[in-house]
Amino acid sequence: MPNPSNRRTAKPAAPAAPSPAPVAEEREPRGARRKRETRARLLDAALRLMAEKGMEGVAINEITEAADVGFGSFYNHFESKEDIYSTLVDNVFKDFADVLDRVASGLSDPAEVVSVAVRHTVMRARRDAVWGRFLIREGFSARALSRGLGQRLLRDIANGIAAKRFVLSDPLMGFLSVGGTVLSVIAADLNFVAPGAPASDVLKELGFSGEHLPERTAATLLYTLGIKRAEAEKIAARPLPAVDERTEAV
Amino acid sequence: MPNPSNRRTAKPAAPAAPSPAPVAEEREPRGARRKRETRARLLDAALRLMAEKGMEGVAINEITEAADVGFGSFYNHFESKEDIYSTLVDNVFKDFADVLDRVASGLSDPAEVVSVAVRHTVMRARRDAVWGRFLIREGFSARALSRGLGQRLLRDIANGIAAKRFVLSDPLMGFLSVGGTVLSVIAADLNFVAPGAPASDVLKELGFSGEHLPERTAATLLYTLGIKRAEAEKIAARPLPAVDERTEAV
DNA sequence: ATTATCTATAGATCTATAGATAATGC
DNA sequence: ATTATCTATAGATCTATAGATAATGC
Numbered sequence: 001m002p003n004p005s006n007r008r009t010a011k012p013a014a015p016a017a018p019s020p021a022p023v024a025e026e027r028e029p030r031g032a033r034r035k036r037e038t039r040a041r042l043l044d045a046a047l048r049l050m051a052e053k054g055m056e057g058v059a060i061n062e063i064t065e066a067a068d069v070g071f072g073s074f075y076n077h078f079e080s081k082e083d084i085y086s087t088l089v090d091n092v093f094k095d096f097a098d099v100l101d102r103v104a105s106g107l108s109d110p111a112e113v114v115s116v117a118v119r120h121t122v123m124r125a126r127r128d129a130v131w132g133r134f135l136i137r138e139g140f141s142a143r144a145l146s147r148g149l150g151q152r153l154l155r156d157i158a159n160g161i162a163a164k165r166f167v168l169s170d171p172l173m174g175f176l177s178v179g180g181t182v183l184s185v186i187a188a189d190l191n192f193v194a195p196g197a198p199a200s201d202v203l204k205e206l207g208f209s210g211e212h213l214p215e216r217t218a219a220t221l222l223y224t225l226g227i228k229r230a231e232a233e234k235i236a237a238r239p240l241p242a243v244d245e246r247t248e249a250v
Numbered sequence: 251m252p253n254p255s256n257r258r259t260a261k262p263a264a265p266a267a268p269s270p271a272p273v274a275e276e277r278e279p280r281g282a283r284r285k286r287e288t289r290a291r292l293l294d295a296a297l298r299l300m301a302e303k304g305m306e307g308v309a310i311n312e313i314t315e316a317a318d319v320g321f322g323s324f325y326n327h328f329e330s331k332e333d334i335y336s337t338l339v340d341n342v343f344k345d346f347a348d349v350l351d352r353v354a355s356g357l358s359d360p361a362e363v364v365s366v367a368v369r370h371t372v373m374r375a376r377r378d379a380v381w382g383r384f385l386i387r388e389g390f391s392a393r394a395l396s397r398g399l400g401q402r403l404l405r406d407i408a409n410g411i412a413a414k415r416f417v418l419s420d421p422l423m424g425f426l427s428v429g430g431t432v433l434s435v436i437a438a439d440l441n442f443v444a445p446g447a448p449a450s451d452v453l454k455e456l457g458f459s460g461e462h463l464p465e466r467t468a469a470t471l472l473y474t475l476g477i478k479r480a481e482a483e484k485i486a487a488r489p490l491p492a493v494d495e496r497t498e499a500v
Numbered sequence: 501a502t503t504a505t506c507t508a509t510a511g512a513t514c515t516a517t518a519g520a521t522a523a524t525g526c
Numbered sequence: 527a528t529t530a531t532c533t534a535t536a537g538a539t540c541t542a543t544a545g546a547t548a549a550t551g552c
Contacts, residue, residue: 034523035530056306059514070532075516136390140437169479172458173470176438177431184430185423187390208422220423224474229419284549285504309540320506325542 039077041067046084047092051134055085089138092131093148096124100152106241110160111222115235117156118182118221119214121149125186126213132186139183153179160225167226178221185217289327291317296334297342301384305335339388342381343398346374350402356491360410361472365485367406368432368471369464371399375436376463382436389433403429410475417476428471435467 045066049058060081064071078084103120104113125132138144157175160166168174189210215236222232295316299308310331314321328334353370354363375382388394407425410416418424439460465486472482 032529038530054304054306056304060516061514070530071515072517072533073531076530080515140386140434140441142441145438145441170466170470172438173431173435173466176434176467177427177470177474180430180432180434180437181423181427182430183434184390184426187430188395188422188426191390191392191395216420216423217426220420220427220474224427224470282503288505310542311540320504321541322507322543323505326504330541 035076038067038069038073041069042074042077042084043088043091047088047134048130050085050088051130051137054137055081088134089141089143090148092134093138093144096121096131097148097152100149103241104156109235110156110163110165111225111227111232111235112238113156114153114160114178114225115218115222115238116240117153118178118218119236119240121182122185122189122214122217126189129190132190136183136187136190139179145179150179157225165227174225177224181221181224182217185213189213285326288317288319288323291319292324292327292334293338293341297338297384298380300335300338301380301387304387305331338384339391339393340398342384343388343394346371346381347398347402350399353491354406359485360406360413360415361475361477361482361485362488364403364406364410364428364475365468365472365488366490367403368428368468369486369490371432372435372439372464372467376439379440382440386433386437386440389429395429400429407475415477424475427474431471431474432467435463439463 042063046058046063049062049066058081060074061071063084064074074084078087100117100120104116107113107116121135125135139149144150154175157166157171157178161168161171166174192210218236219229219233222235223229227235292313296308296313299312299316308331310324311321313334314324324334328337350367350370354366357363357366371385375385389399394400404425407416407421407428411418411421416424442460468486469479469483472485473479477485
């Protein structure tokens with residue numbers, strides 16, 4: 001009964017799905033939007049649940065319930081639990097690698113590129129514990145090491161070596177040390193340091209503080225990569241380039 | 251009907267379960283031995299399965315089948331899957347921490363203590379991939395970080411700092427870097443380097459070799475702890491003290 | 501007689517599918 | 527008419543327990 005001429009007054013703008021190229025003028029296939037949203041809700045719920053309990057520890061039923069979606073709808077979007085999990089792995093790491101690429105795009109010093117990437121990663125994990133837990137869970141998988149974030153890190157380190165900025169006899173160890181240390185810092189942060197963490201005082205009673213972890217991590221790793229201590233700390237303390245927060249979703 | 255005077259010829263001595271001190275002369279409470287063996291077979295099977303697929307990914311049925319034990323017997327030994335898993339976590343890390351303590355007992359240089367511990371850990375993971383996978387799976391848990399291996403590592407690093415052997419403004423970062431790097435080296439070794447690993451050539455085509463990883467890891471980490479590069483490499487190359495392999499079981 | 505094992509099974513949980521319902525697009 | 531959602535359910539799988547069997551110890 002309401003005004004039938006007033007159908008969709010204007011273009012609904014960018015679909016903003018994974019698709020990064022929303023052809024400016026045109027609107028979305030109309031009803032497919034609902035499908036996309038349902039899918040996004042499923043992915044979001046799955047990330048929350050699986051970051052905490054692992055793929056096997058979560059029932060499809062739990063996911064659809066958390067996403068407030070009918071059970072059978074799951075199979076409109078994913079073939080199985082493995083399928084949604086592997087989609088998550090791909091999306092989450094790819095998205096963040098893109099964020100890092102964007103953040104580092106204006107930087108010319110390879111040491112600063114690594115420093116900024118490390119700091120952003122640690123910061124992101126603290127800001128978003130679900131993301132952090134997921135990163136810890138998958139960070140050592142062959143998939144994560146060889147693609148996405150791993151590949152990016154390898155490239156950044158190779159750049160620094162080529163530019164003679166990193167002085168390093170063993171590039172493989174540099175790569176593994178940076179990757180592993182970032183993960184262990186995030187794990188420690190989530191488990192011990194962050195407010196409400198289970199064992200929040202084990203480390204504190206040893207006089208260990210969790211302040212400035214992103215910068216301390218960056219400084220330590222730059223030193224490992226062959227930069228002098230004083231300079232490493234200076235680089236790690238530089239102001240962060242402005243971030244385009246656009247891509248925070250799954 | 252047999253000889254009633256011969257009741258328990260002597261004190262039943264140590265049960266010899268986890269207990270490492272089997273008082274030479276005396277024998278075990280007799281039938282309880284079977285129980286202990288069944289339990290050990292269950293733990294062994296669970297470790298193999300859960301290292302690969304995680305706690306949630308394994309059915310109790312699979313465990314008893316792999317252990318060649320009747321299904322119901324599981325509940326004679328463990329209350330639940332969580333129970334056997336947490337027993338595994340405790341045993342595995344505690345046992346290895348004890349091995350490391352034994353190996354390091356003759357060493358006076360704190361740097362060599364860390365070097366030997368790191369090398370043994372990486373070596374053990376390669377020799378026993380099941381163990382390595384389990385370590386990766388649990389290495390970042392609050393439990394592993396705060397007890398067992400984590401605690402040991404923390405102590406070793408604190409010793410080195412107290413002895414002014416490690417020159418290090420940020421002990422927490424030293425600790426996290428050593429722990430995380432060891433885990434990432436093991437993950438890389440299992441996933442890429444070890445023969446038959448899935449993506450065995452990703453790194454090799456970059457000219458990365460997996461030779462001498464234990465020593466390279468130790469050298470890298472000693473450098474991170476503030477020892478000069480040349481000396482770090484020398485310490486990492488020292489011959490390993492003889493090992494008492496006695497405690498290899500779960 | 502006691503103790504540890506085994507087999508069998510009830511009940512709960514989970515996956516995958518079938519078929520009904522509601523909304524969209526022409 | 528088409529498409530995406532929902533509800534309902536069959537069949538598989540899994541856990542925990544009950545009760546039978548076999549071995550040990552007195």
